Amino acid sequence: MVLARVRGTVVSTHKPSSMEGLKLLLLEKVDPVTMKGKGDFVVGVDSVGANAGEIVFFVTGSSARMTETTKGKPSDATIIAIVDAIEKDGALTYEKARPE
Amino acid sequence: MVLARVRGTVVSTHKPSSMEGLKLLLLEKVDPVTMKGKGDFVVGVDSVGANAGEIVFFVTGSSARMTETTKGKPSDATIIAIVDAIEKDGALTYEKARPE
Amino acid sequence: MVLARVRGTVVSTHKPSSMEGLKLLLLEKVDPVTMKGKGDFVVGVDSVGANAGEIVFFVTGSSARMTETTKGKPSDATIIAIVDAIEKDGALTYEKARPE
Amino acid sequence: MVLARVRGTVVSTHKPSSMEGLKLLLLEKVDPVTMKGKGDFVVGVDSVGANAGEIVFFVTGSSARMTETTKGKPSDATIIAIVDAIEKDGALTYEKARPE
Amino acid sequence: MVLARVRGTVVSTHKPSSMEGLKLLLLEKVDPVTMKGKGDFVVGVDSVGANAGEIVFFVTGSSARMTETTKGKPSDATIIAIVDAIEKDGALTYEKARPE
Numbered sequence: 001m002v003l004a005r006v007r008g009t010v011v012s013t014h015k016p017s018s019m020e021g022l023k024l025l026l027l028e029k030v031d032p033v034t035m036k037g038k039g040d041f042v043v044g045v046d047s048v049g050a051n052a053g054e055i056v057f058f059v060t061g062s063s064a065r066m067t068e069t070t071k072g073k074p075s076d077a078t079i080i081a082i083v084d085a086i087e088k089d090g091a092l093t094y095e096k097a098r099p100e
Numbered sequence: 101m102v103l104a105r106v107r108g109t110v111v112s113t114h115k116p117s118s119m120e121g122l123k124l125l126l127l128e129k130v131d132p133v134t135m136k137g138k139g140d141f142v143v144g145v146d147s148v149g150a151n152a153g154e155i156v157f158f159v160t161g162s163s164a165r166m167t168e169t170t171k172g173k174p175s176d177a178t179i180i181a182i183v184d185a186i187e188k189d190g191a192l193t194y195e196k197a198r199p200e
Numbered sequence: 201m202v203l204a205r206v207r208g209t210v211v212s213t214h215k216p217s218s219m220e221g222l223k224l225l226l227l228e229k230v231d232p233v234t235m236k237g238k239g240d241f242v243v244g245v246d247s248v249g250a251n252a253g254e255i256v257f258f259v260t261g262s263s264a265r266m267t268e269t270t271k272g273k274p275s276d277a278t279i280i281a282i283v284d285a286i287e288k289d290g291a292l293t294y295e296k297a298r299p300e
Numbered sequence: 301m302v303l304a305r306v307r308g309t310v311v312s313t314h315k316p317s318s319m320e321g322l323k324l325l326l327l328e329k330v331d332p333v334t335m336k337g338k339g340d341f342v343v344g345v346d347s348v349g350a351n352a353g354e355i356v357f358f359v360t361g362s363s364a365r366m367t368e369t370t371k372g373k374p375s376d377a378t379i380i381a382i383v384d385a386i387e388k389d390g391a392l393t394y395e396k397a398r399p400e
Numbered sequence: 401m402v403l404a405r406v407r408g409t410v411v412s413t414h415k416p417s418s419m420e421g422l423k424l425l426l427l428e429k430v431d432p433v434t435m436k437g438k439g440d441f442v443v444g445v446d447s448v449g450a451n452a453g454e455i456v457f458f459v460t461g462s463s464a465r466m467t468e469t470t471k472g473k474p475s476d477a478t479i480i481a482i483v484d485a486i487e488k489d490g491a492l493t494y495e496k497a498r499p500e
Contacts, residue, residue: 001324001343001377003310007188010103010157014148014182016167024101024181026132026188032326032341041132043101043157048314052189057310057343059374062162062262062362062462066374067316074159074166074180077101080374081324082314088307088326089352107288110203110257114248114282116267124201124281126232126288141232143201143257152289162262162362162462174259174266174280177201207488210403210457214448214482216467224401224481226432226488241432243401243457252489262362262462274459274466274480277401301424301443301477303410332426332441348414357410357443359474362462366474367416380419380474381412388408388426389452 001057003083004029006050010043018073025050025079027058032086035094044077045070055083055094101157103183104129106150110143118173125150125179127158132186135194145175148182155183155194201257203283204229206250210243218273225250225279227258232286235294245275248282255283255294301357303383304329306350310343318373325350325379327358332386335394344377345370355383355394401457403483404429406450410443418473425450425479427458432486435494445475448482455483455494 004027012024023046028037035055044058047069056079058064064078065071086094104127112124123146128137135155144158147169156179158164164178165171186194204227212224223246228237235255244258247269256279258264264278265271286294304327312324323346328337335355344358347369356379358364364378365371386394404427412424423446428437435455444458447469456479458464464478465471486494 001375003341003343008190008193009187010181010183011185011187012157012181012183014184015180016147018166019180026186031339033339039131039133041103043103047316057312059376060161061360061376063365063374063376065163065166066318066365066372072166074163074178075101076159076161076163078374080315080319081310081312083310083312084314085311086326087309087311090308093308108290108293109287110281110283111285111287112257112281112283114284115280116247118266119280126286139231139233141203143203160261165263165266172266174263174278175201176259176261176263208490208493209487210481210483211485211487212457212481212483214484215480216447218466219480226486239431239433241403243403260461265463265466272466274463274478275401276459276461276463301475303441303443331439333439347416357412359476361460361476363465363474363476366418366465366472378474380415381410381424382414383410383412384414385411386408386426387411390408393408 001059002029003032003055003057005037006052006054006056008052030055032088032093042077044079045075046079048079048082050079050082057081057083101159102129103132103155103157105137106152106154106156108152130155132188132193142177144177144179145170146179148179150179150182157181157183201259202229203232203255203257205237206252206254206256208252230255232288232293242277244277244279245270246279248279250279250282257281257283301359302329303332303355303357305337306352306354306356308352330355332388332393342377344379345375346379348379348382350379350382357381357383401459402429403432403455403457405437406452406454406456408452430455432488432493442477444477444479445470446479448479450479450482457481457483
């Protein structure tokens with residue numbers, strides 16, 4: 001799975017009926033050491049209610065169809081997790097801000 | 101899914117009968133921040149009636165066969181959406197021109 | 201699908217019986233603007249009778265098995281079209297020479 | 301399959317129920333000659349009980365679902381082996397330390 | 401399929417029972433023009449009895465499971481041919497040494 005930050009949305013009215021109602025997010029891959037964006041973007045289908053700015057990971061290939069949201073649908077990149085924390089070599093490189 | 105601009109068409113008379121009648125488009129991947137082409141091209145099967153110059157996204161892998169147009173056909177890149185708008189960090193980086 | 205030029209052949213006597221009789225071609229990916237080779241090579245199974253020097257496109261992944269030639273066979277790159285012409289931004293970047 | 305070192309963990313409470321209980325590890329791809337990390341990270345599902353610091357290899361694509369742990373689950377990168385040794389050109393480039 | 405040279409072996413005692421008995425080889429991708437290694441390595445499952453130093457090609461993705469050896473197993477890279485010769489633009493760039 002690939003770590004990414006939700007950067008925005010992609011709007012399309014002209015698509016197959018099987019894609020209707022799916023939320024399409026603009027994702028930028030991130031480096032998990034610096035948490036900086038890599039300038040490499042994909043369009044992902046959201047299956048977890050991710051919001052702009054959040055760190056997520058998405059799954060590619062046929063496994064992108066292995067969620068309730070995307071079963072039988074033409075997705076090759078599906079967001080399956082909102083990330084709470086990334087730990088590398090015993091230290092946190094990322095921790096999600098908690099709502100106050 | 102991958103954002104791209106329709107740059108032209110690819111013509112082939114010598115192909116399997118299962119590919120007959122499919123529209124084959126020349127796609128150039130685009131950067132969604134600058135909307136410039138990346139010089140990276142693929143041949144995609146059109147399932148949405150995309151036209152030259154339009155921004156689309158295409159789906160890869162086995163999911164490229166998950167449309168009415170490409171079911172059971174040897175496509176690994178199928179255009180499944182014409183993009184109306186791309187929003188990044190709260191601002192539009194792309195908005196499709198409306199017909200007057 | 202990926203545009204490539206047929207550059208030669210790959211010979212192997214030591215392979216599974218399911219691969220017997222398949223024509224294995226050496227393909228070099230090409231840039232569709234300049235039509236120059238990219239120095240990036242793959243071995244493809246031919247399903248259309250392609251010849252050395254011709255521009256083709258091949259299909260990857262599980263879709264590479266979606267031809268009569270490769271059904272159930274371990275191919276991840278199958279040539280499915282000999283290209284006649286490539287049109288980009290209204291002009292031809294490639295046109296196949298016709299036999300006189 | 302791809303060689304990598306386990307560098308840490310990725311924590312997510314917000315994910316599909318099918319992913320509950322799976323251990324998500326932060327993997328850095330390694331060069332098997334120098335055994336140095338490549339700065340290229342993925343999130344992998346652990347199916348073998350790998351620990352931080354260990355060299356493993358993971359399997360991608362639909363084959364990532366071909367383990368007891370990941371059957372029918374949306375994984376595109378599953379750790380399927382802890383590496384004991386890598387031999388290249390007759391010499392070991394890596395040998396796992398044995399517990400004393 | 402991807403051309404590579406067998407550079408060595410990868411040893412793992414800690415892996416799923418479905419992987420038991422499979423020979424895991426360290427493969428380095430090669431350029432078919434110079435026949436030099438590209439410094440890009442993968443771990444492949446051997447289905448043809450390849451030996452160190454030999455040029456082979458391997459198949460990726462779900463097609464890596466389309467051999468007797470790897471059916472239903474978590475392989476995403478399976479060696480399916482030992483290469484005897486590579487011909488490019490009418491000349492051999494590689495020819496396997498014959499046993500005397």
